[in-house]
Amino acid sequence: MTRAKSDSDSGSGLFPVALFRRPRRAARKESTRPATRSADGASVLDGTRPLFIVHKPHQYHDELPRLFERLQADVGDSVALGVSSWLPSGAATSHCEFNFACEAADVRIVDPRGYLADRQDLRVKKPSARAAQHAPYLRDEAFPVASLLEAQRECGANLLLTSGRALNPSAALRSLAEACDEGDEAMAALKQGERLALNLTMSAEWLRRSELLDDLLAELIEKRQFRIWHVRVQWAPPAKSWHQPVDEELLAGYRALAETARNEERRLLLPQTGVTGWLTLAWGAAGFGTGLFGTGQAFLEEDDDSGPRKNSTIERYFERQLLHFAERTGRSELTKDQEAYRKCTCPYCGPLLAGSAWSKKHAGLHYVHSVGMLTAGVAPAGAMPHEVHEAVAGTVRAATLFAADKRLTGQSAPAHLRTWDRVL
């Protein structure tokens, strides 16, 4: 990227030495890199099955390896599994250890989150001193591409990303050209067998405004060297992580993006999109990401004053049949119809629903497991595009019917279903 790129890719001194240390537990492995189900994680990006990415949470990430094993057992080969952690959130040893532990994940991403340096284009918090320590590029104007890739390798990533600097809507063409130039530089620095995704971060305006969307898509179509697009779109208020967007312009933008990717035989990955990401499988997205908690489920606007999410104490349970979170207090409205209600059989619901104490951890694990199952349900291996579309549309329609005679109010009401039914 012109505004950020260094003339030299040596990057010496830009990453602390500790970043390159092998994790202690790695001694039991033959390789310094985590094992994968497939040789290099690449075959899962051939478009034959969707990639379900789980974002590493700050809390309870030790639970993820077991969650992946469980998902692997439950979804079989119909869904590829991925894990994504944030490069600025920890040292390389910690990332690598985590990635080693997530052996069941086919794809491992360690996202540089370069957009944290672009607070003029996105509403994001100022990077913490700790984040800047782990990712010094967030402080510096220069982004040495080769060093950025090496840092991801050392963290155990097997799908490498470009920096993910935010696109500037007021200088759209230049901004896109800079992102692609950075991608070209990264492609040139790849080692044999490595895969790179062009990592783009943008405000919702890019998908909502037709001229910006046209510029974005035209650039992506033309730059055929980038086979994988990792696109993160920041949702504006009143979006919430537990409420899917109902903005039809935004959804139309996602549709155009996903259809373009499918038509042009590219792989579109939509991190931090939760159940909305699942919806985009209908239009041709190759994968999406979600997480146990809010940050992994949606990429929302925030500012330096944002504290913990105000509603974090509300007990919400993801109802797969409803494609929505219902507040625990209102669940009886759903469960009373025992013929229509399908009880979840995941291993997390037992401890979650047994006692009176609410477990945020189990609620999060149940949610991720459920979305993984939803994904497997609509995109069996080798499904044709129209079959995936029909399956998603059928699931949305069934959810709409299921919700129709239930008195769900407030945040528990699945307001997105009607919109989704319409836009599908």
Add this chain to the structure above:
Amino acid sequence: MQQEPRFTEGEVTAALGGPVSYLGSGTFGDTWRYGSNAVKIICGESPPGRLQREVGGLSRVSSPYVVKLIETRTVMLRGWEWPALVFEYIPGDDVAKRIAAGRLPSVEKAEAFLRGLLTGVGHMHERVTVHRDIKPANIALRDDDWSRPVLLDLGMARGAGEATITMNGTAVGTMMYMAPEVLSGYGQRNAADLFAVGVTVREVLSGRHPFCDPRTNPTPAEMIRLIDKGPDRLPAGVPARVEQLLDRLTCSRKASRGSAASCLRLLSGKEVAA
């Protein structure tokens, strides 16, 4: 297009050392048939670097749907050395002549023509080369076969990283075949070639320009408005997938046109999103 050659047949015969026959003229030069080749003598006013661009474009691309460059040379005429390009000779008319004579293809042949053009454009784009002046006069029909179109005149072609060519500050190309984004100064990229393919094939199917009568000499702003209004309806009998593809190609939004490769998939009926 200039209709008269700048030099006489006798002069060119003497310069090349064998019998020649006149094929046609463009803004930048005259083209003569010489044996099994076509020799284009660059003798008109030409923007700087044009010849190098044409040679560069042709040497990057190898396709049966793009004219083959055999060599570059100079030709001594009237005491001056003129640069010249030696091409394979494509026996057959160019498409502009066929349209002018009303010798239009059947719907099936037009579809094959579209497939050939998209293949040629796709080969160019794979080599990161944009033609930038696709129009009926720059397309020959090999052996008069509509399924074997050949893209000619890559004088405007541009590879990645090369500077944009403009003349008098305006976009280069032929306005009646220019994409709306080019008319509004966005620059000529792959999507603009696909727009020109769409306009050309519509013209071949109906015998008239799909957006306006070229004799009305619309301004760029008027042309953009006409394109936004949409093209004339296609004649009856055009298959739905061909119509759908031509609608995509002549759409105002550049991204809607996709790539040559995805257009070919759509044409072949492979499942893609609507």
